[in-house]
Amino acid sequence: MKRIILALDVYDREEAIRIAEETKEYLWGIKVNWPLILGSGLGIIGELKKFGLPIIADFKVADIPNTNRLIAKKTFEVGADYIIAHAFVGRDSIKAIQEEGEVILVVEMSHPGAREFIQPNTDRFIEMANELKPFGVIAPATRPERVRYIRERLNREIKILTPGVGAQGGSVEVLKAGADYIIVGRSIYKSKNPGESARRIAEEIENGV
Numbered sequence: 001m002k003r004i005i006l007a008l009d010v011y012d013r014e015e016a017i018r019i020a021e022e023t024k025e026y027l028w029g030i031k032v033n034w035p036l037i038l039g040s041g042l043g044i045i046g047e048l049k050k051f052g053l054p055i056i057a058d059f060k061v062a063d064i065p066n067t068n069r070l071i072a073k074k075t076f077e078v079g080a081d082y083i084i085a086h087a088f089v090g091r092d093s094i095k096a097i098q099e100e101g102e103v104i105l106v107v108e109m110s111h112p113g114a115r116e117f118i119q120p121n122t123d124r125f126i127e128m129a130n131e132l133k134p135f136g137v138i139a140p141a142t143r144p145e146r147v148r149y150i151r152e153r154l155n156r157e158i159k160i161l162t163p164g165v166g167a168q169g170g171s172v173e174v175l176k177a178g179a180d181y182i183i184v185g186r187s188i189y190k191s192k193n194p195g196e197s198a199r200r201i202a203e204e205i206e207n208g209v
């Protein structure tokens with residue numbers, strides 16, 4: 001089973017397409033974030049769809065229900081399969097997105113600042129996820145003990161996607177802590193040979209997890 005999601009955080013359209021082409025055989029999906037959308041336009045989502053992989057729009061949506069709905073509608077219209085949203089805006093804002101398509105909820109983040117406001121509320125975000133049943137939640141590969149904690153409390157059918165592998169210091173070991181997918185950006189797209197870097201990570205997963 002493929003378990004790598006490529007975080008395609010480059011600005012340039014051609015570069016994004018080239019990296020996707022070189023790495024696609026090792027990926028479960030591709031995550032697009034604001035850098036690529038701001039650099040290449042929303043149409044890049046449709047262009048990446050041609051690789052036949054799920055596309056995750058990492059827009060970290062965090063608005064009132066009506067605006068969340070409008071953002072989600074357009075994002076799904078252009079071909080995204082999932083959209084990432086912040087949980088802290090509350091159930092009504094998340095349900096508005098779910099009326100348009102599949103959501104992935106941020107329940108914890110990988111940067112140090114996440115300890116300030118996000119982590120103290122993770123239990124409540126997990127509770128909310130169990131109730132709203134999103135496709136998945138985002139949890140930090142940099143803190144496998146937190147992934148284990150979340151896995152123990154989260155309904156089994158909800159996936160855990162973990163960014164922070166490689167550049168931020170996390171490793172594929174987080175899959176053993178209960179993550180379903182790892183999200184990898186810089187370690188792949190900044191390497192001289194993205195295809196080879198993705199292949200190596202896939203091999204590491206096959207050998208070790």
Ligand code: XMP
Nearest residue numbers: 007033106108109110138163167184185186
């Ligand atoms: P790197 O280059 O660090 O890229 O491998 C990681 C990608 O994932 C995003 N990211 C996060 N998103 N919660 C999130 O919702 C997190 O804790 C988190 N950490 C990293 C980051 O924006 C980049 O696209």
